[in-house]
Amino acid sequence: MLLSGDEALARxxxxxxxxxxxxxxxxxxTEILETLSGYPEVDTQWSVNEKVAFEVAYAxxxxxxxxxxxxxHVGLNVAxxxxxxxxxxxxxxxxxxxxxxxxxxxSSQNEQDSRWVSMFGKLPLLEPANPSEAYExxxxxxxxxxxxxxxxxxxxTTRVAHSKEDVAIGRRVEHQPFEFKIDAAKYVMVPxxxxxxxxxxxxxxxxxxxxxxxxxxxxxxxxxxPVGFITTGVSYYYLKQQFPExxxxxxxxxxxxxxxxxxxxxxxxxxVFVMEELDPVIEEHCRMLGIAIRAKHPSFRVGELRPELMRxxxxxxxxxxxxxxxxxxxLCRGCPHRFVFTMLRKxxxxxxxxxxxxxxxxxxxxxALHTCICMGASITFQEGLRRALPGRKIAGVIxxxxxxxxxxxxxxxxxxxxAKGLIVILDNSTxxxxxxxxxxxxxxxxxxxPTKKLIIExxxxxxxxxxxxxxxxxxxxxxxxxxTDRLAGDALSVIIARAPCRLIDRDSRPAPAYDxxxxxxxxxxxxxxxxxxxxxxxxxxAIDRETCMGCNLCVAVCPPGALxxxxxxxx
Amino acid sequence: xxxxxxxVLFCGxxxxxxxxxxxxxxxxxxxxxxxxxxxxxxxMAQRGGSVESHLIFGDTVYSPLIVPGEAxxxxxxxxxxxxRLAHFLKSDGVNLLPWLEEAENLPDSRFINTYLLGVLSSxxxxxxxxxxxxxxxxxxxxxEENRRIFALGxxxxxx
Numbered sequence: 001m002l003l004s005g006d007e008a009l010a011r012x013x014x015x016x017x018x019x020x021x022x023x024x025x026x027x028x029x030t031e032i033l034e035t036l037s038g039y040p041e042v043d044t045q046w047s048v049n050e051k052v053a054f055e056v057a058y059a060x061x062x063x064x065x066x067x068x069x070x071x072x073h074v075g076l077n078v079a080x081x082x083x084x085x086x087x088x089x090x091x092x093x094x095x096x097x098x099x100x101x102x103x104x105x106x107s108s109q110n111e112q113d114s115r116w117v118s119m120f121g122k123l124p125l126l127e128p129a130n131p132s133e134a135y136e137x138x139x140x141x142x143x144x145x146x147x148x149x150x151x152x153x154x155x156x157t158t159r160v161a162h163s164k165e166d167v168a169i170g171r172r173v174e175h176q177p178f179e180f181k182i183d184a185a186k187y188v189m190v191p192x193x194x195x196x197x198x199x200x201x202x203x204x205x206x207x208x209x210x211x212x213x214x215x216x217x218x219x220x221x222x223x224x225x226p227v228g229f230i231t232t233g234v235s236y237y238y239l240k241q242q243f244p245e246x247x248x249x250x251x252x253x254x255x256x257x258x259x260x261x262x263x264x265x266x267x268x269x270x271x272v273f274v275m276e277e278l279d280p281v282i283e284e285h286c287r288m289l290g291i292a293i294r295a296k297h298p299s300f301r302v303g304e305l306r307p308e309l310m311r312x313x314x315x316x317x318x319x320x321x322x323x324x325x326x327x328x329x330x331l332c333r334g335c336p337h338r339f340v341f342t343m344l345r346k347x348x349x350x351x352x353x354x355x356x357x358x359x360x361x362x363x364x365x366x367x368a369l370h371t372c373i374c375m376g377a378s379i380t381f382q383e384g385l386r387r388a389l390p391g392r393k394i395a396g397v398i399x400x401x402x403x404x405x406x407x408x409x410x411x412x413x414x415x416x417x418x419a420k421g422l423i424v425i426l427d428n429s430t431x432x433x434x435x436x437x438x439x440x441x442x443x444x445x446x447x448x449x450p451t452k453k454l455i456i457e458x459x460x461x462x463x464x465x466x467x468x469x470x471x472x473x474x475x476x477x478x479x480x481x482x483x484t485d486r487l488a489g490d491a492l493s494v495i496i497a498r499a500p501c502r503l504i505d506r507d508s509r510p511a512p513a514y515d516x517x518x519x520x521x522x523x524x525x526x527x528x529x530x531x532x533x534x535x536x537x538x539x540x541x542a543i544d545r546e547t548c549m550g551c552n553l554c555v556a557v558c559p560p561g562a563l564x565x566x567x568x569x570x571x
Numbered sequence: 572x573x574x575x576x577x578x579v580l581f582c583g584x585x586x587x588x589x590x591x592x593x594x595x596x597x598x599x600x601x602x603x604x605x606x607x608x609x610x611x612x613x614x615m616a617q618r619g620g621s622v623e624s625h626l627i628f629g630d631t632v633y634s635p636l637i638v639p640g641e642a643x644x645x646x647x648x649x650x651x652x653x654x655r656l657a658h659f660l661k662s663d664g665v666n667l668l669p670w671l672e673e674a675e676n677l678p679d680s681r682f683i684n685t686y687l688l689g690v691l692s693s694x695x696x697x698x699x700x701x702x703x704x705x706x707x708x709x710x711x712x713x714x715e716e717n718r719r720i721f722a723l724g725x726x727x728x729x730x
Contacts (some may be wrong), residue, residue, distance in 0.1 A: 055655060130635070159636070162612060164589055166606060211589075240633040241638070244633075306636055307634040307636055307638050326620065328620055332618060
């Protein structure tokens with residue numbers, strides 16, 4: 001079957017008998033849980049956030065069944081608290097923590113190298129280099145987890161998670177649950193127990209290092225040529241393509257390090273070059289061992305590697321930055337967020353943004369968002385900016401899924417600490433950026449089954465916010481009035497701007513009419529950044545009627561009335 | 572050791588079916604006995620941004636990414652994207668740009684990808700039955716119409 005790294009990993013976990021799997025969506029990891037949710041034998045969920053996902057899955061392991069957590073790199077940051085102590089408490093049944101890094105920032109806010117997490121948490125690390133390995137390694141990860149009584153980190157990158165290849169699959173083998181045992185010394189991490197557990201972790205590190213030197217997951221490929229390579233992940237295949245004859249030490253079990261294999265390889269190879277994406281993890285370790293190696297120029301720590309970079313890197317060249325010529329993504333045609341951004345921009349407020357499709361509103365010509373750091377950091381940024389800039393108009397915007405993920409705590413903080421200002425919740429009833437996953441406020445589970453629906457306005461009121469308005473995101477006039485009024489007010493206000501995501505509700509209405517004679521070529525309609533409107537010679541505009549969904553935002557902002565609404569005959 | 576592979580770079584903008592087209596070729600190539608690797612990036616595909624998918628098949632395939640200057644075929648669904656990535660094509664590689672205009676004249680722009688796949692099929696040694704199975708499994712919608720457009724593209728490619 002042609003499977004992506006995510007799909008292959010999910011298949012491997014399924015066959016290894018995984019019983020519970022939890023995640024919060026995040027590119028490029030989303031398809032792991034989406035695939036697992038198709039198997040009725042696996043209890044899957046979209047969790048509220050990554051910390052919750054980690055804890056639910058981890059507890060299932062302690063309860064005796066094989067379990068899995070998956071997220072993108074920045075998602076794992078949210079789960080760091082339980083991760084660090086799970087290393088001490090260990091597991092009962094196998095527990096695999098999948099993290100997908102995004103070198104090159106295809107769809108992320110940073111390009112952190114999560115291999116450091118395995119060192120920080122003292123957890124073993126497996127790194128598949130392609131989908132077939134993702135399928136195989138996850139099974140290994142479960143057995144390593146059980147053998148060494150530890151969660152196992154399995155790290156992929158975008159080029160592994162989202163590349164596809166033909167993978168030979170097998171059948172599920174049910175994993176007999178282990179008996180749950182009350183064991184306070186192991187699972188109650190009070191100082192006395194944790195102190196002993198820490199000593200166990202250090203002993204485990206030594207055992208894992210021995211395992212690293214014997215496991216075939218780290219394998220030596222003899223070859224010829226002046227340079228031998230130590231590598232991991234997809235870089236292995238870039239090297240195979242460019243230097244097919246070279247000797248290679250490929251690390252699949254990359255932490256703790258296989259020091260003896262590294263030393264033996266260095267002795268046998270003429271010159272050793274460490275080829276790794278992002279941070280100098282293997283490089284620094286080799287230097288610490290006192291092994292003479294060469295490695296990529298530090299400029300290549302930024303961005304992803306590609307096959308055509310292998311030879312320049314080995315030649316010791318610095319990175320030559322190529323300006324991106326790719327078309328930038330924009331908010332979809334008819335997107336309700338565009339209405340809110342049009343009015344926020346008009347208000348001249350400083351706008352704290354968050355993570356989601358709506359972050360696209362930060363690019364010109366909309367330029368409606370002014371900060372974006374991490375999930376949930378709009379409500380808190382609104383508060384912090386206002387504390388620094390009293391008297392300025394400041395708003396925060398956050399999506400529905402992000403609000404449930406980590407916006408609620410910030411909102412309670414704002415109420416508790418008597419913060420003022422405006423929060424707009426862009427409620428399009430889905431986790432849109434990652435492809436439309438359910439969350440608590442959609443009223444459906446990962447498999448689409450109906451569940452208790454979280455009512456966002458009730459939550460906002462329960463947090464203690466007195467000024468709560470729910471408005472259609474398409475009602476530009478009401479939005480404008482509310483935004484102006486609430487920004488001028490001296491209280492904390494929340495506006496919930498609600499309209500379904502246009503990737504779900506694809507109903508379109510007729511495109512507007514355009515009277516070129518009335519057009520003053522002011523360009524205001526173009527400033528809403530609609531993919532159906534383009535500038536034509538002389539400052540006039542052209543409407544792509546196939547693309548236009550008839551949202552009529554351009555009509556609403558057109559001062560001379562050159563653009564006019566065309567009524568839908570059917571309605 | 573020289574790789575005996577065929578590499579095809581698909582490109583366009585979000586919503587044009589770039590990923591679906593490369594998936595069809597990937598499945599067809601796999602069914603005809605090749606090892607296949609495909610690389611793509613999700614997330615921006617429905618938001619009008621640039622979308623590209625690298626597909627490589629043959630006896631042994633290492634990298635899932637095509638090296639610039641080594642693509643055998645460039646299949647663009649949008650002319651500017653094709654120009655932007657033209658440097659990926661081999662000096663004797665085939666650019667399907669001349670067929671894009673024909674495809675754009677189809678009454679329904681949603682079939683541009685199927686038409687260009689048809690054109691591509693006339694230049695590759697992959698059996699017709701594998702293409703049809705791939706279309707049925709990957710596209711799964713409007714099969715008859717897709718078959719017809721695919722055949723139309725295939726006949727134009729030969730001509």
